[in-house]
């Protein structure tokens with residue numbers, strides 16, 4: 001089987017409904033967190049839904065973040081100047097992992113490896129782009145994440 005014939009990570013995750021469950025649970029945790037809560041003090045109430053749209057697009061679902069929300073440049077703009085620290089990045093990853101469990105995202109090794117691979121990559125880029133004086137590319141495609149070296153097990 002080739003990568004193209006596997007289900008997308010988006011479908012495997014359970015689609016938009018599952019990703020919205022994930023981000024709702026995640027930001028409930030984020031806003032009361034001592035380390036990263038303050039960064040989100042003025043968060044748009046729709047923020048969880050927007051991040052779910054972004055994740056959907058990255059994981060092979062509909063391109064709604066690009067079509068309706070301004071794509072990569074818009075997402076980048078939200079991180080510029082935030083000076084995210086490594087402990088804050090790590091907390092973001094940790095709370096998202098807890099939220100994935102609580103929202104009932106698939107917990108098979110292959111899905112979670114691909115999911116966390118993107119999250120590790122994306123958060124490191126967000127941290128780098130958020131530093132004072134950072135000059136990230138102003139335009140870039142939304143990444144499309146796949147299964148990598150461990151394809152889905154469909155026994």
Ligand code: HEM
Pocket residue numbers: 036039040042043044047050051054055069074075078079082084088089092118119120121122123126127
């Ligand atoms: C894979 C990693 C990440 C993804 C996919 C992501 C995604 C996004 C997206 C799509 C937005 C814009 C939402 C909109 O359209 O309004 C956003 C905003 C934001 N992100 Fe991230 N982000 C990531 C990592 C992080 C990290 C590590 C932090 C800090 C610890 C962070 C802090 C923020 C903040 C503070 C905003 C603005 C929220 C507001 O005031 O509305 N992000 N993020």
